[in-house]
Amino acid sequence: MSVNVNTLREDEYFFGHKACAGCGGALAVRIALKVIGPNAIATIPAGCMSAVGFNFPQLCFKNNAIISTFAGTASMMTGIEAGLKALGKKDYKVVGFAGDGGTADIGIQALSGAIDRNDDVLYICYDNEAYMNTGIQKSSLTPFGARTTTTPAGRNIKGNQKVKKNMFEIVAAHGIRYCATASIGYLQDFMNKVEKAASIKGTSYIHVLAPCPTGWGIKTDECVEVAKEVVDCGLWYLAEYEHGIYRLNRRPREFTDVAHYIRRQDRFKHLTDTEIKEIALQRDAKWQLLDKQYFSK
Amino acid sequence: MISDVNEKDFTSLKNIPFAPAYKHTLVSVNSGFRTEKPVCNREKCNGCFLCYLYCPDGVISKDGESIKIDYDYCKGCGICQKICRKDAIHMEKER
Amino acid sequence: MTKEFLSGNEAFAYGVKLSRPHVISAYPITPQTTVVEKLATLVERGELKADFIHVESEHSALSAAIGASAVGARTFTATSSQGLLYMAECLPYAAGGRFPIVMMNANRSTALPWNIYGDQRDSLTLLDSGWIQSYAKDAQEALDLALMSFYIAEDKRVATPVMVNLDGFTLTHTYEAVEVPSDDDAEGFLPDYETDNKLSLEEPKNMAFTAGPDTNTEFKYKEHLGVLAARDVISECEGRFEKYFGRKYTGLxxxxxxxxxxxxxxxxxxxxxxxxxxxxxxxxxxxxxxxxxxxxxxxxxxxxxxxxxxxxxxxxxxxxxxxxxxxxxxxxxxxxxxxxxxxxxxxxxxxxxxxxxxxxxxxxxxxxxxxxxxxxxxxxxxxxx
Amino acid sequence: MYEILWHGRGGQGAFTAAKLLSAAWTFKADENKALAFPSFGPERRGAPVRAFSRLGSGSLGDRSQIKKADYVVFLDDTLFDEHAYEELKENGKIILCTKEKVNDARVLCIDGQKIALDILKRPITNTVVLGALLKVFHAIKIEDLKPAVQKLMSPKIADINLEAIRFAYEEAV
Structure with a gap:
C-alpha cells in the first residue's frame, strides 16, 4: 500500500460537477477515481452523482463514465467488463458508484448477481442514508430515528422506525473476495481500501459513509467532521472482509458521545434524550456482536 | 488548472452528437454557488495538503509548499478551512 | 450450407452464431429458453467464441448488454413476455444510447391470466421503445433475420437496436427444414462492428448522459432519423444477403x-x-x-x-x-x-x-x-x- | 398433405418420432415441406402429451394443431380408447403400441415394448412404433428415415434405433 496525500495522482477526474457544496458523495467519487486513475470506467446509476456530473453539455468526468439505469449499476458493470474482456482490452478497472438506495434497495439484485459471478468489478456504495437526489426519502440504509420526507417526525411517529440494513455483512455473506466499510471522514483508510479493492481480480465492494449536508441538516463545512464523528462515536465502523476473515480497522477504546453526533443534525432534531439513549444502547449491542465476530477468532 | 471550458454552441442540431456520448466538457463555472470563499495564508500553510485531499470539488491543487484554489469551480463549502490544522485558511464574504 | 431440421429457436441460434457476437447475456423464460440453451452449447463446444453472462434477471440481461455494447462489443440477448416487460426500462435506454444490440423475443402472452403461449401483446406493448422490430414467418427467416439484424443495427446511419420476434411455440418450438450456412458461407457478410459511440481508454467519454429541454428534442430527432434510416439499410442488407446466400427478402x-x-x-x-x-x-x-x-x-x-x-x-x-x-x-x-x-x-x-x-x-x-x-x-x- | 398425430407420455419420445418422420420427409426431396411440433406446454414426465407431423409440398402454412389426422399413433395403450376414432380422417389408420390385439381393420397393433426391450434394452417405444407406422404409411420408406435418424439422434443410439425401426416394420400386423 503506497497511496497517500503525497503519492496520490494530482489529476482530477471528477471536476466541475454541480453537486451541492460540501457533498460527501462527490468527495468519495473524486478520491476513488484519483486512486484508481485514468483507466477507471465509472458506472453511475440514476442518482445524485449522475445528476450532477452528466448534464450535457456540462460533462464532468475526464475518465470514461456512463450512467446506468437505477437498478442496473452492477449489471451494466458486468457487461462493460465482459465487453472489454471479449475485445481483448487490458489495464482497466470498472468501478461503480451507487448511493444507498441504488445499492441496498433497487440495485441489490444486480449487485448480488455480479458478486455471485465474481465479475471483475469494484462496486462502491456511497451511503448518505436516504434518497437525496429525489429530495430526502427513506431508504433501507436510513438510520433509526432519522427524519426524511417519507418518514416525517410528528406526534405519532418519530421518523424512521427501522434500523439500518447491514450491507457490508450482506455482501460478505456472498463469500466475496474483498469488501470493506469506510467513511469520508477517514480518507487515508478509504484510499487504502480503494487501492486494495482495485487490485483484486474479481468482485470487490466498498461501503463508504458519505454525509449529505442538505439531507442531514448540517453545515456544508461539517460534512467531513460528521463523517469522522460517526466512526468515533461507534455508530459506524471501519472494517474489512477478506478471504473469509473479518478485520476491524479501528476499535475506538472509548466512544465519543452519541448525543453530540445526533444533536448536531437536523434530521434527528425531534429525538428525545431517551430515544438517543436507545440509539446508544443499539450501538453497544452491535459492538458486542462485532467484538465477538472480529476478535473471538 | 482547468483549461477545457468549451464555448461551442451546443444548441444547434449539427453540433449535438448523434448519441448521448461526449468528452469531458465544461461550459459553466460553479463560482455562483458561493457566498464565502476560502483564502489561504501561505505564511501559515505548511503544505500538508489535507485541504487538497478533502475538497469535494477538487479545486485545491498543490502549488509548491502551499496550495492554489480554482475560484471558478470552488463552491465555498468551507471543508478546507475546517480541516486545516494550521489555521491557514479563512473564509471571506463574497461581495 | 447444409439442410437441417430445426426449431425456430435453434435456427435463430445458428444465425446468432454466424454473427460472431462478443457477448451474450440472457435469463431463461419459456418459450425463449431453447435459443439460449443452444447458444450456451455452441459456446461450450468452442464453436462460438462469446462471453455468455448468466445474469440474474431480464433487467440485468439487457443492462449488461448495454454495458457491453457501450464499449463496442457485438451483443445479443433474448427474452419473452414478462421478461421483456421486466427489462422494459432498458429498451428505450439501449435505443436512446444508439447501442446496436440484437434481441430475439419469443412472442408470448402477458399475464394476467398467466399464459405461456404465443401472442404479440409483449412486443407490441413496447413498439414505441425506439427499437427496430421485425417479425419472422418461419425458421429460415428467423436464422436469416438474426444475421441481417446485426448488419442493420450496426450500420452507422441506423445505430439502433433490433428486436426480432418469433411467434411463441408455433415458430420457436416448431421444427422444419432450414438451410444453415457454414461459417465460410457467411464469411465477409457481416463486417466487424466499428463505432465511435463507445467508452474508450484512448478517448474517454461521458456516456448515457442527461440532456435537458434545450437539447433533448435534438437527440430524440436524431434517434428517430436512425430508425427511419433503417428503411434503406434493410434494403441494402437484403441485396447483399441475396448475393451471399441466394435467398431474397422483400423489405418492410x-x-x-x-x-x-x-x-x-x-x-x-x-x-x-x-x-x-x-x-x-x-x-x-x-x-x-x-x-x-x-x-x-x-x-x-x-x-x-x-x-x-x-x-x-x-x-x-x-x-x-x-x-x-x-x-x-x-x-x-x-x-x-x-x-x-x-x-x-x-x-x-x-x-x-x-x-x-x-x-x-x-x-x-x-x-x-x-x-x-x-x-x-x-x-x-x-x-x- | 399428410397429417400424423402422436400420443404418448412425457419421456416416451413422441415428439422425437414426430420430428424424425417430418425430417425424413423433407430430406427425401427438395419440394417436400414438413412441420413437427409438440402440444406446447410445460414438460412433465409421465403426463399425456401429443405431437404433430404435417407433411406436404410447396408452402406449409397451417401451424395449428391437427384435429383430424391421417394416422393417429399411440405410444402407450393406456391413452387409447374409443375417442381415438374421432381424431381420424376417413380411411385413416391408428397405430397402437400394445401387447393386446384390437379387432378393427383401422388399427395396426405392435408390441413395441417387447421389441424396444429386446433391441434398445430400454422401454422407449417411439422409434419402434415409427417403424410400424411405415408399414401402412407408404409415402416414406424405411431407408428414407436413415438421414433423419443420423442427423437428429446421437451417433451412440442412431444405428440401434434404425435396427429397431426395421424390426418393427417387419413385425407389425
Missing part, C-alpha cells in the same frame, strides 16, 4: 397475390403463411384475395402499405394483440398510414390467437368472407357470445 413488407386483389388481409409473423394458403384456396374459387405481411413494424412501412392497397375494396388487419380500450396496435398503425394517404375503403380489425389459441384456416376463410361486408370495426375471432 411481403405480399402474396395482392396485385389485383380486392380483399387483403394484413398480418404478421407465422400467420402469414396460413393466410397465403387460404388465399390460394379462395383464388381457386375465383375470389380476388391477397395477403400482406408486415415484416417490420418499426420503421413502419407506410409507403409500401399505401402502394399495396391501391384499388382494394376492403382490408382486414389480423393480429394476436389488443390494446385494451382501443383496438389492435397493428390496426392503429395501419389505419394511421392509410388515413394519411386518403385511403377511404373499409378497414377492419381481427383479433385472434390470444394466449396461443390456434388460428385454423377455417377462421381465416371466415375473415375473408367477413371482409366482403365492407365494414369497419374490431372483431374478436372465435369468441362465442
Amino acid at each position: 413488407v411481403e405480399q402474396y397475390r395482392t396485385e389485383d386483389a380486392e380483399y387483403i388481409i394484413i398480418t404478421l409473423g407465422t400467420l402469414y403463411k396460413s393466410v397465403c394458403e387460404c388465399v390460394d384456396k379462395l383464388r381457386d374459387r375465383n375470389q380476388k384475395v391477397g395477403c400482406l405481411r408486415l415484416r417490420y413494424l418499426r420503421p413502419f412501412p407506410k409507403a409500401e402499405l399505401i402502394e399495396a392497397l391501391k384499388g382494394v375494396k376492403a382490408v382486414g388487419v389480423l393480429e394476436k394483440d389488443i390494446s385494451f380500450g382501443n383496438e389492435g396496435t397493428v390496426y392503429t398503425n395501419v389505419c394511421s398510414a392509410l388515413q394519411q394517404s386518403g385511403f377511404n375503403q373499409p378497414c377492419s380489425n381481427y383479433i385472434a390467437g390470444l394466449g396461443g389459441r390456434d388460428v385454423p384456416l377455417s377462421d381465416i376463410e371466415e375473415i375473408f368472407s367477413d371482409l366482403k361486408r365492407e365494414q369497419n370495426g374490431v372483431h374478436f375471432v372465435g369468441l362465442e357470445e
Whole structure:
C-alpha cells in the first residue's frame, strides 16, 4: 500500500460537477477515481452523482463514465467488463458508484448477481442514508430515528422506525473476495481500501459513509467532521472482509458521545434524550456482536 | 488548472452528437454557488495538503509548499478551512 | 450450407452464431429458453467464441448488454413476455444510447391470466421503445433475420437496436427444414462492428448522459432519423444477403397475390403463411384475395402499405394483440398510414390467437368472407357470445 | 398433405418420432415441406402429451394443431380408447403400441415394448412404433428415415434405433 496525500495522482477526474457544496458523495467519487486513475470506467446509476456530473453539455468526468439505469449499476458493470474482456482490452478497472438506495434497495439484485459471478468489478456504495437526489426519502440504509420526507417526525411517529440494513455483512455473506466499510471522514483508510479493492481480480465492494449536508441538516463545512464523528462515536465502523476473515480497522477504546453526533443534525432534531439513549444502547449491542465476530477468532 | 471550458454552441442540431456520448466538457463555472470563499495564508500553510485531499470539488491543487484554489469551480463549502490544522485558511464574504 | 431440421429457436441460434457476437447475456423464460440453451452449447463446444453472462434477471440481461455494447462489443440477448416487460426500462435506454444490440423475443402472452403461449401483446406493448422490430414467418427467416439484424443495427446511419420476434411455440418450438450456412458461407457478410459511440481508454467519454429541454428534442430527432434510416439499410442488407446466400427478402413488407386483389388481409409473423394458403384456396374459387405481411413494424412501412392497397375494396388487419380500450396496435398503425394517404375503403380489425389459441384456416376463410361486408370495426375471432 | 398425430407420455419420445418422420420427409426431396411440433406446454414426465407431423409440398402454412389426422399413433395403450376414432380422417389408420390385439381393420397393433426391450434394452417405444407406422404409411420408406435418424439422434443410439425401426416394420400386423 503506497497511496497517500503525497503519492496520490494530482489529476482530477471528477471536476466541475454541480453537486451541492460540501457533498460527501462527490468527495468519495473524486478520491476513488484519483486512486484508481485514468483507466477507471465509472458506472453511475440514476442518482445524485449522475445528476450532477452528466448534464450535457456540462460533462464532468475526464475518465470514461456512463450512467446506468437505477437498478442496473452492477449489471451494466458486468457487461462493460465482459465487453472489454471479449475485445481483448487490458489495464482497466470498472468501478461503480451507487448511493444507498441504488445499492441496498433497487440495485441489490444486480449487485448480488455480479458478486455471485465474481465479475471483475469494484462496486462502491456511497451511503448518505436516504434518497437525496429525489429530495430526502427513506431508504433501507436510513438510520433509526432519522427524519426524511417519507418518514416525517410528528406526534405519532418519530421518523424512521427501522434500523439500518447491514450491507457490508450482506455482501460478505456472498463469500466475496474483498469488501470493506469506510467513511469520508477517514480518507487515508478509504484510499487504502480503494487501492486494495482495485487490485483484486474479481468482485470487490466498498461501503463508504458519505454525509449529505442538505439531507442531514448540517453545515456544508461539517460534512467531513460528521463523517469522522460517526466512526468515533461507534455508530459506524471501519472494517474489512477478506478471504473469509473479518478485520476491524479501528476499535475506538472509548466512544465519543452519541448525543453530540445526533444533536448536531437536523434530521434527528425531534429525538428525545431517551430515544438517543436507545440509539446508544443499539450501538453497544452491535459492538458486542462485532467484538465477538472480529476478535473471538 | 482547468483549461477545457468549451464555448461551442451546443444548441444547434449539427453540433449535438448523434448519441448521448461526449468528452469531458465544461461550459459553466460553479463560482455562483458561493457566498464565502476560502483564502489561504501561505505564511501559515505548511503544505500538508489535507485541504487538497478533502475538497469535494477538487479545486485545491498543490502549488509548491502551499496550495492554489480554482475560484471558478470552488463552491465555498468551507471543508478546507475546517480541516486545516494550521489555521491557514479563512473564509471571506463574497461581495 | 447444409439442410437441417430445426426449431425456430435453434435456427435463430445458428444465425446468432454466424454473427460472431462478443457477448451474450440472457435469463431463461419459456418459450425463449431453447435459443439460449443452444447458444450456451455452441459456446461450450468452442464453436462460438462469446462471453455468455448468466445474469440474474431480464433487467440485468439487457443492462449488461448495454454495458457491453457501450464499449463496442457485438451483443445479443433474448427474452419473452414478462421478461421483456421486466427489462422494459432498458429498451428505450439501449435505443436512446444508439447501442446496436440484437434481441430475439419469443412472442408470448402477458399475464394476467398467466399464459405461456404465443401472442404479440409483449412486443407490441413496447413498439414505441425506439427499437427496430421485425417479425419472422418461419425458421429460415428467423436464422436469416438474426444475421441481417446485426448488419442493420450496426450500420452507422441506423445505430439502433433490433428486436426480432418469433411467434411463441408455433415458430420457436416448431421444427422444419432450414438451410444453415457454414461459417465460410457467411464469411465477409457481416463486417466487424466499428463505432465511435463507445467508452474508450484512448478517448474517454461521458456516456448515457442527461440532456435537458434545450437539447433533448435534438437527440430524440436524431434517434428517430436512425430508425427511419433503417428503411434503406434493410434494403441494402437484403441485396447483399441475396448475393451471399441466394435467398431474397422483400423489405418492410411481403405480399402474396395482392396485385389485383380486392380483399387483403394484413398480418404478421407465422400467420402469414396460413393466410397465403387460404388465399390460394379462395383464388381457386375465383375470389380476388391477397395477403400482406408486415415484416417490420418499426420503421413502419407506410409507403409500401399505401402502394399495396391501391384499388382494394376492403382490408382486414389480423393480429394476436389488443390494446385494451382501443383496438389492435397493428390496426392503429395501419389505419394511421392509410388515413394519411386518403385511403377511404373499409378497414377492419381481427383479433385472434390470444394466449396461443390456434388460428385454423377455417377462421381465416371466415375473415375473408367477413371482409366482403365492407365494414369497419374490431372483431374478436372465435369468441362465442 | 399428410397429417400424423402422436400420443404418448412425457419421456416416451413422441415428439422425437414426430420430428424424425417430418425430417425424413423433407430430406427425401427438395419440394417436400414438413412441420413437427409438440402440444406446447410445460414438460412433465409421465403426463399425456401429443405431437404433430404435417407433411406436404410447396408452402406449409397451417401451424395449428391437427384435429383430424391421417394416422393417429399411440405410444402407450393406456391413452387409447374409443375417442381415438374421432381424431381420424376417413380411411385413416391408428397405430397402437400394445401387447393386446384390437379387432378393427383401422388399427395396426405392435408390441413395441417387447421389441424396444429386446433391441434398445430400454422401454422407449417411439422409434419402434415409427417403424410400424411405415408399414401402412407408404409415402416414406424405411431407408428414407436413415438421414433423419443420423442427423437428429446421437451417433451412440442412431444405428440401434434404425435396427429397431426395421424390426418393427417387419413385425407389425
